[in-house]
Amino acid sequence: xxxxxxxxxxxxxxxxxxxxxxxxxxxxxxxxxxxxxxxxxxxxxxxxxxxxxxxxxxxxxxxxxxxxxxxxxxxxxxxxxxxxxxxxxxxxxxxxxxxxxxxxxxxxxxxxxxxxxxxxxxxxxxxxxxxxxxxxxxxxxxxxxxxxxxxxxxxxxxxxxxxxxxxxxxxxxxxxxxxxxxxxxxxxxxxxxxxxxxxxxxxxxxxxxxxxxxxxxxxxxxxxxxxxxxxxxxxxxxxxxxxxxxxxxxxxxxxxxxxxxxxxxxxxxxxxxxxxxxxxxxxxxxxxxxxxxxxxxxxxx
Amino acid sequence: xxxxxxxxxxxxxxxxxxxxxxxxxxxxxxxxxxxxxxxxxxxxxxxxxxxxxxxxxxxxxxxxxxxxxxxxxxxxxxxxxxxxxxxxxxxxxxxxxxxxxxxxxxxxxxxxxxxxxxxxxxxxxxxxxxxxxxxxxxxxxxxxxxxxxxxxxxxxxxxxxxxxxxxxxxxxxxxxxxxxxxxxxxxxxxxxxxxxxxxxxxxxxxxxxxxxxxxxxxxxxxxxxxxxxxxxxxxxxxxxxxxxxxxxxxxxxxxxxxxxxxxxxxxxxxxxxxxxxxxxxxxxxxxxxxxxxxxxxxxxxxxxxxxxxxxxxxxxxxxxxxxxxxxxxxxxxxxxxxxxxxxxxxxxxxxxxxxxxxxxxxxxxxxxxxxxxxxxxxxxxxxxxxxxxxxxxxxxxxxxxxxxxxxxxxxxxxxxxxxxxxxxxxxxxxxxxxx
Numbered sequence: 001x002x003x004x005x006x007x008x009x010x011x012x013x014x015x016x017x018x019x020x021x022x023x024x025x026x027x028x029x030x031x032x033x034x035x036x037x038x039x040x041x042x043x044x045x046x047x048x049x050x051x052x053x054x055x056x057x058x059x060x061x062x063x064x065x066x067x068x069x070x071x072x073x074x075x076x077x078x079x080x081x082x083x084x085x086x087x088x089x090x091x092x093x094x095x096x097x098x099x100x101x102x103x104x105x106x107x108x109x110x111x112x113x114x115x116x117x118x119x120x121x122x123x124x125x126x127x128x129x130x131x132x133x134x135x136x137x138x139x140x141x142x143x144x145x146x147x148x149x150x151x152x153x154x155x156x157x158x159x160x161x162x163x164x165x166x167x168x169x170x171x172x173x174x175x176x177x178x179x180x181x182x183x184x185x186x187x188x189x190x191x192x193x194x195x196x197x198x199x200x201x202x203x204x205x206x207x208x209x210x211x212x213x214x215x216x217x218x219x220x221x222x223x224x225x226x227x228x229x230x231x232x233x234x235x236x237x238x239x240x241x242x243x244x245x246x247x248x249x250x251x252x253x254x255x256x257x258x259x260x261x262x263x264x265x266x267x268x269x270x271x272x273x274x275x276x277x278x279x280x281x282x283x284x285x286x287x288x289x290x291x292x293x294x295x296x297x298x299x300x301x
Numbered sequence: 302x303x304x305x306x307x308x309x310x311x312x313x314x315x316x317x318x319x320x321x322x323x324x325x326x327x328x329x330x331x332x333x334x335x336x337x338x339x340x341x342x343x344x345x346x347x348x349x350x351x352x353x354x355x356x357x358x359x360x361x362x363x364x365x366x367x368x369x370x371x372x373x374x375x376x377x378x379x380x381x382x383x384x385x386x387x388x389x390x391x392x393x394x395x396x397x398x399x400x401x402x403x404x405x406x407x408x409x410x411x412x413x414x415x416x417x418x419x420x421x422x423x424x425x426x427x428x429x430x431x432x433x434x435x436x437x438x439x440x441x442x443x444x445x446x447x448x449x450x451x452x453x454x455x456x457x458x459x460x461x462x463x464x465x466x467x468x469x470x471x472x473x474x475x476x477x478x479x480x481x482x483x484x485x486x487x488x489x490x491x492x493x494x495x496x497x498x499x500x501x502x503x504x505x506x507x508x509x510x511x512x513x514x515x516x517x518x519x520x521x522x523x524x525x526x527x528x529x530x531x532x533x534x535x536x537x538x539x540x541x542x543x544x545x546x547x548x549x550x551x552x553x554x555x556x557x558x559x560x561x562x563x564x565x566x567x568x569x570x571x572x573x574x575x576x577x578x579x580x581x582x583x584x585x586x587x588x589x590x591x592x593x594x595x596x597x598x599x600x601x602x603x604x605x606x607x608x609x610x611x612x613x614x615x616x617x618x619x620x621x622x623x624x625x626x627x628x629x630x631x632x633x634x635x636x637x638x639x640x641x642x643x644x645x646x647x648x649x650x651x652x653x654x655x656x657x658x659x660x661x662x663x664x665x666x667x668x669x670x671x672x673x674x675x676x677x678x679x680x681x682x683x684x685x686x687x688x689x690x691x692x693x694x695x696x697x698x699x700x701x702x703x704x705x706x707x708x709x710x711x712x713x714x715x716x717x718x719x720x721x722x723x724x725x726x727x728x729x730x731x732x733x734x735x736x
Binding site: 047048049067069070134135136151153155156157158241242244245246247249257260261262263 | 369370373374376377395399401504505556557558560561692694695698701702703705706709710711724727
């Protein structure tokens with residue numbers, strides 16, 4: 001009996017392994033292996049088209065980061081883009097969620113319409129927005145001219161290029177913030193609001209002391225997700241201004257330029273590793289803060 | 302019934318195998334080129350080669366925007382899908398030093414008449430290092446920048462009278478950049494949606510570089526010393542900055558968005574009927590003639606203080622090193638066939654197809670074939686090219702960013718060129734060029 005039990009346990013064990021192994025193998029092949037392979041490449045002179053042997057160059061690719069002015073500029077542009085885009089999406093998304101929190105006629109239809117931009121492929125939207133923003137024949141400038149306004153050159157004026165990308169990104173991803181914010185607001189138990197009403201707490205006080213802190217962990221998670229996504233901004237840059245425009249060259253666009261246009265695989269790997277370390281560091285700091293926030297909310301409720 | 306299915310399936314498989322084997326024996330050549338009129342012409346012309354030799358030729362056309370990326374990504378493979386690539390003039394250094402282009406030096410002298418090729422086409426489209434005599438390509442499309450202009454506007458009596466009264470000279474195609482500026486200013490009437498000039502200033506690939514070069518060279522600047530690869534003292538001089546400043550001044554007479562216009566943008570600005578003069582490569586002009594007929598004329602890129610310098614365009618045919626020797630031999634056969642005078646004679650009859658054959662360039666047949674051919678022939682002696690070193694693409698990318706900043710007003714011309722000189726030297730040194 002005992003032996004049969006042991007055999008069944010062994011069978012279960014291998015069954016588990018059998019189920020997990022394919023996924024694990026796939027993960028190793030497409031995720032873990034490229035990660036370590038690119039780490040190795042970052043210390044070499046690997047070339048996309050070169051027929052010569054790949055040689056070690058030590059930390060040369062990493063040291064080049066400090067003298068390549070493009071990297072510092074791309075870092076600055078990316079940081080500005082992330083902060084501006086995510087802040088605008090947070091304010092607009094959370095604000096819309098507060099408006100849509102109450103039940104009203106047509107809410108479902110309105111919510112569906114608001115979520116449409118998020119469902120669109122960013123690359124396709126980039127191409128459409130390029131047409132919309134075109135200074136000469138874009139529909140936006142036609143609209144502005146009809147209303148008697150000037151004709152801003154959205155995609156060529158250096159002061160407006162990044163703003164154009166921000167407008168499109170905010171248009172696309174505010175619905176995501178709205179969705180998560182709405183979910184977080186709906187998750188707050190109604191009895192807390194009822195208790196606040198009994199205590200005659202004002203609307204602002206309720207918002208500041210209940211709504212905001214209790215929705216913060218989930219909204220914070222959305223901010224984290226959007227920030228990491230915005231850090232990788234590539235599709236819109238590629239479609240609207242191109243990967244080599246100094247005013248809008250994000251880190252991903254620079255990596256594309258170094259990898260595919262310059263053909264420097266080793267250098268592109270080094271650049272991307274530094275980005276990876278920065279993203280991991282920022283994400284872990286933010287996650288710690290979110291955990292702290294969640295603990296505080298848990299204690300308070 | 303079941304009995305009949307078995308033998309039928311076997312027969313079908315055998316016949317499929319026979320057809321496949323026959324296909325494999327058929328000789329064929331694949332050429333990769335950008336998507337434009339000359340490539341369509343080459344596809345049509347190659348039917349003559351097929352008729353003569355039985356070798357089928359396919360000209361695979363790739364949109365200009367992704368052409369370079371696709372070619373070099375293809376070179377990342379063990380073997381290439383193309384036998385011949387019609388590569389841009391700047392690519393030749395990369396193709397030669399990275400082992401991508403087959404060296405043709407020993408073969409080409411016996412296969413084609415090298416003396417019959419225009420010396421500048423030989424220098425810029427065939428050799429690397431320039432002037433070394435080492436040959437990696439044969440001329441396919443010889444090309445140059447030129448101007449298309451609204452002849453109907455220039456010949457309008459009222460416009461001519463007003464221009465004469467304002468500028469004290471006749472309204473004729475300009476010979477100097479200063480005359481060009483006057484005409485651009487004269488026709489620039491933004492309230493009437495009419496603009497003076499469209500210049501190349503786009504930030505993708507090489508548009509801004511090709512657009513800036515005529516100003517750089519005519520005003521006395523240079524990309525650098527081709528022997529020592531020194532850039533400082535050539536590119537960041539006051540003369541070069543004056544050239545850039547002049548280009549920026551001219552862009553004030555362009556349509557909205559004219560400070561970031563690539564080849565397509567310039568073409569569009571002209572064919573939509575709003576612009577008086579447009580700079581572009583000659584192979585784009587057949588489309589203009591088709592759309593606007595005799596309303597258009599053409600003139601050679603102007604000069605400054607007696608110096609006229611024009612950006613070279615054009616591509617040479619190179620053979621991939623990553624194909625079997627048999628295919629390389631077939632590719633050589635095609636190139637030798639294409640360079641024959643009789644074939645070149647037919648080649649120049651296709652829209653936007655330009656030859657490097659000196660005799661044909663001087664012929665009346667060439668000049669009369671298209672309304673812009675005479676201007677093209679006049680332009681050839683003034684051609685110069687950008688660096689064709691292996692790191693040309695990095696240099697182009699820096700140009701697009703830094704010159705773009707100057708055009709956008711975020712850097713002064715002098716500051717932009719100093720930055721450019723510094724970055725160019727860094728890239729060239731990094732590639733082991735110069736000291």
